[in-house]
Amino acid sequence: xxxxxxxxxxxxxxxxxxxxxxxxxxxxxxxxxxxxxxxxxxxxxxxxxxxxxxxxxxxxxxxxxxxxxxxxxxxxxxxxxxxxxxxxxxxxxxxxxxxxxxxxxxxxxxxxxxxxxxxxxxxxxxxxxxxxxxxxxxxxxxxxxxxxxxxxxxxxxxxxxxxxxxxxxxxxxxxxxxxxxxxxxxxxxxxxxxxxxxxxxxxxxxxxxxxxxxxxxxxxxxxxxxxxxxxxxxxxxxxxxxxxxxxxxxxxxxxxxxxxxxxxxxxxxxxxxxxxxxxxxxxxxxxxxxxxxxxxxxxxxxxxxxxx
Amino acid sequence: xxxxxxxxxxxxxxxxxxxxxxxxxxxxxxxxxxxxxxxxxxxxxxxxxxxxxxxxxxxxxxxxxxxxxxxxxxxxxxxxxxxxxxxxxxxxxxxxxxxxxxxxxxxxxxxxxxxxxxxxxxxxxxxxxxxxxxxxxxxxxxxxxxxxxxxxxxxxxxxxxxxxxxxxxxxxxxxxxxxxxxxxxxxxxxxxxxxxxxxxxxxxxxxxxxxxxxxxxxxxxxxxxxxxxxxxxxx
Ligand SMILES: Nc1ncnc2c1ncn2[C@@H]1O[C@H](COP(=O)(O)OP(=O)(O)OP(=O)(O)O)[C@@H](O)[C@H]1O
Ligand SMILES: [Mg+2]
Numbered sequence: 001x002x003x004x005x006x007x008x009x010x011x012x013x014x015x016x017x018x019x020x021x022x023x024x025x026x027x028x029x030x031x032x033x034x035x036x037x038x039x040x041x042x043x044x045x046x047x048x049x050x051x052x053x054x055x056x057x058x059x060x061x062x063x064x065x066x067x068x069x070x071x072x073x074x075x076x077x078x079x080x081x082x083x084x085x086x087x088x089x090x091x092x093x094x095x096x097x098x099x100x101x102x103x104x105x106x107x108x109x110x111x112x113x114x115x116x117x118x119x120x121x122x123x124x125x126x127x128x129x130x131x132x133x134x135x136x137x138x139x140x141x142x143x144x145x146x147x148x149x150x151x152x153x154x155x156x157x158x159x160x161x162x163x164x165x166x167x168x169x170x171x172x173x174x175x176x177x178x179x180x181x182x183x184x185x186x187x188x189x190x191x192x193x194x195x196x197x198x199x200x201x202x203x204x205x206x207x208x209x210x211x212x213x214x215x216x217x218x219x220x221x222x223x224x225x226x227x228x229x230x231x232x233x234x235x236x237x238x239x240x241x242x243x244x245x246x247x248x249x250x251x252x253x254x255x256x257x258x259x260x261x262x263x264x265x266x267x268x269x270x271x272x273x274x275x276x277x278x279x280x281x282x283x284x285x286x287x288x289x290x291x292x293x294x295x296x297x298x299x300x301x302x303x304x305x306x307x308x
Numbered sequence: 309x310x311x312x313x314x315x316x317x318x319x320x321x322x323x324x325x326x327x328x329x330x331x332x333x334x335x336x337x338x339x340x341x342x343x344x345x346x347x348x349x350x351x352x353x354x355x356x357x358x359x360x361x362x363x364x365x366x367x368x369x370x371x372x373x374x375x376x377x378x379x380x381x382x383x384x385x386x387x388x389x390x391x392x393x394x395x396x397x398x399x400x401x402x403x404x405x406x407x408x409x410x411x412x413x414x415x416x417x418x419x420x421x422x423x424x425x426x427x428x429x430x431x432x433x434x435x436x437x438x439x440x441x442x443x444x445x446x447x448x449x450x451x452x453x454x455x456x457x458x459x460x461x462x463x464x465x466x467x468x469x470x471x472x473x474x475x476x477x478x479x480x481x482x483x484x485x486x487x488x489x490x491x492x493x494x495x496x497x498x499x500x501x502x503x504x505x506x507x508x509x510x511x512x513x514x515x516x517x518x519x520x521x522x523x524x525x526x527x528x529x530x531x532x533x534x535x536x537x538x539x540x541x542x543x
Contacts, residue, residue: 157352200312244342244349250322251312251343251362252353307334 010116010123011299012045012142016158018129020148021231024269025295026126027055031280032296034088038121041080041089045138046128047103050093056083057276058090066094068114069107076114085281089120108134112141131158131165139166140173144299145226146260149245151238156245159228163253164188167199167224174220175213180206200254224255227304229295230262238262243307258304261295263288312362316386317369325383329374336370378527385513392510458524464532469515470498472522487517494518502542508534 013026026042033040044052044065053061063079081090103111115123125142127135139145145166149159165188172184183205187196196202199221207214230242242259249257263269266288272279279288298304318325321335342349343359343366350359372378454475461468473483484491493514496505505511512530519529537543 151348153348153351156348160352240338240341241349243338244347247322247339247342248349248353252350307338 008119008121008123009144010125010142011144011146012125012127012139013146013148014127014135014139014162015148015155016129016131016162017150017155020150020155021263021269022129022148023052023055023126024273025146025148025229025231025263025292026124027052028278028280028292029296029299030056030088030122030124031085031278032292033122033124034085035280037087039087039089040122040124041091041118041120043091043115043123043125044093045125045135046093047134048128052126053081053090053092054276055273056085056088056090056278058083058092061090061092064092064094065111069094069103069111076111076118093126103134108137112137116141131162133169136166136169140170146299147226147228148231149228149242150232151230151234151241156241159245160249163226163249163255163257164199166226167221167253167255170220170224171199171202171217174217177210177213179209180213183209198252198254203254221254222256225258226255227258227260227299229260232265233262234265240307242305246304258298258302260298261291261305263291263295312365317373317382320365320369321373323373325386327373329376332370332373336366336374339366381512381516381527381530384509385516388507388509388513463536464519464524464529465536466498466500466533469518469522469529469533472524473498473518476522478522483518483521487514487521489514489517500537500540502537502540508543 011029013022013029015022023044023046030040030042042052042056044050046052047065050064053059058081061081063081065079067074068076068079076091079091081092083090115125125138127138139162147159147162149155168184168188172181175181183194183196184202186192186194187199187202187205190197194205196205203214203218203221206217228242228245230238233239233241239262242262246257246259249255264287266286268283268286269279269288272283279286280292283289294305312320318327321327321332321339323331323335327335340363341347343354343362345356345359347359354362372382454472457475458472473480480491480494483489483494487494493505496502497511497514497518502511512534515530515533516526519526
């Protein structure tokens with residue numbers, strides 16, 4: 001476990017596609033941090049299908065995020081749950097996904113602010129599938145955003161869509177200029193009539209409208225640095241997809257993406273979830289536990305995998 | 309982040325300036341895998357044509373950076389560009405200013421190309437070079453005659469370069485556009501008028517670029533040129 005880089009770090013785990021292992025990674029990273037004496041809160045930000053408590057082997061909780069969202073007098077601290085792991089806390093997601101799946105704007109902002117103000121070392125946000133605006137906003141709140149990807153076409157495509165949507169939303173939030181905002185909106189569609197094929201083209205185009213805004217957006221782009229974790233790899237070929245994605249993102253989006261590591265396809269993971277006993281707790285010597293330690297080490301030390 | 313066309317060879321291969329040959333080779337392997345046909349990681353982002361174009365850039369970058377001599381030469385060219393950018397001032401050649409760095413010599417350096425396996429179809433990259441700029445390929449002028457002439461050349465001087473350029477069917481504008489070197493500079497280099505040219509390091513960089521563009525062994529041409537004119541009073 002490496003050096004802590006900041007006082008407090010918010011880490012979001014998304015990926016676009018459902019069932020790729022987001023909750024698995026979130027809960028196990030949480031356990032690793034907590035075991036290294038860092039106070040950590042896991043937030044189940046999957047507003048549509050909260051199940052993080054299951055990954056941790058916690059009973060269906062009484063208090064959840066819905067209480068915070070629905071009642072202005074409830075504080076976020078009031079819905080924090082203890083877990084069986086010392087230093088690891090949980091904010092469980094909504095069970096009744098009716099109201100909260102689509103919180104009002106003001107409710108969402110209150111939630112984001114409250115999360116950012118939690119007083120712990122690490123805050124891990126387990127995001128839902130998809131690229132809804134709410135999911136993107138959680139992702140953009142984080143200091144580090146991780147995408148979990150499986151080595152298969154749909155998952156990779158979804159990850160790219162996620163990266164692009166998040167980046168464009170970030171860029172849109174950077175400026176009030178109506179003309180630039182409209183260009184950014186149009187550029188989201190690959191077949192736009194402005195001839196903008198990629199974010200690099202977009203920045204150039206904006207720079208021609210207003211040089212200062214162009215530079216501003218370019219800086220924002222340089223700061224936007226998502227990470228990827230490949231899950232369920234079965235071969236070295238699968239592992240290499242991570243390097244290729246990193247390359248492709250650099251050439252296509254003009255973005256630096258960190259390849260933090262991979263998780264092998266491992267029956268023990270499946271079993272651990274069935275038994276509701278997290279790998280990082282009970283299978284410390286398994287391959288998956290080793291994979292997880294590499295990922296968390298790279299994450300905390302701003303490192304990434306090096307191609308062999 | 310710069311668009312692909314204005315990235316230098318190091319950026320194209322995603323390696324640092326100090327990268328070891330081994331790092332360069334590894335990075336090249338990965339880049340090649342990434343942009344190969346139907347790669348899982350690229351099919352939804354790039355068209356086949358774009359993949360081929362990037363592959364051509366990648367192999368050009370590799371051929372230069374993996375060859376120690378070509379790399380040294382390329383480095384001094386980049387150093388020149390950087391010093392330029394840092395020095396500022398109006399005397400610098402516009403096309404080499406920081407806002408429009410042209411760090412990719414557009415031609416293929418023949419001498420450095422690794423031997424191609426016989427099964428390889430006619431070079432894909434070739435198709436992409438001029439086409440990448442959205443132009444027609446230069447008219448092929450009896451290639452045998454050109455190659456014959458080139459092999460008879462003992463020293464690549466300005467007039468020799470001019471002759472090869474004309475034999476290949478390129479105008480000064482063609483070369484200027486693709487190398488991003490001012491047309492007048494190319495002209496001065498060809499007819500040995502050195503008075504208004506920038507420092508030697510640029511001259512060497514220019515010659516390297518032009519030679520690459522003309523499909524000549526860039527490093528040999530640049531050395532020839534620099535050695536030949538070293539004693540010249542205006543040089
Ligand atoms: N490396 C792995 N090896 C084997 N099985 C795995 C692995 N990773 C995840 N799984 C299986 O995939 C299932 C889905 O994982 P998880 O719930 O973490 O995905 P998710 O991305 O959070 O899904 P959702 O989008 O529904 O929230 C798990 O129940 C587990 O059985
Ligand atoms: Mg989940």
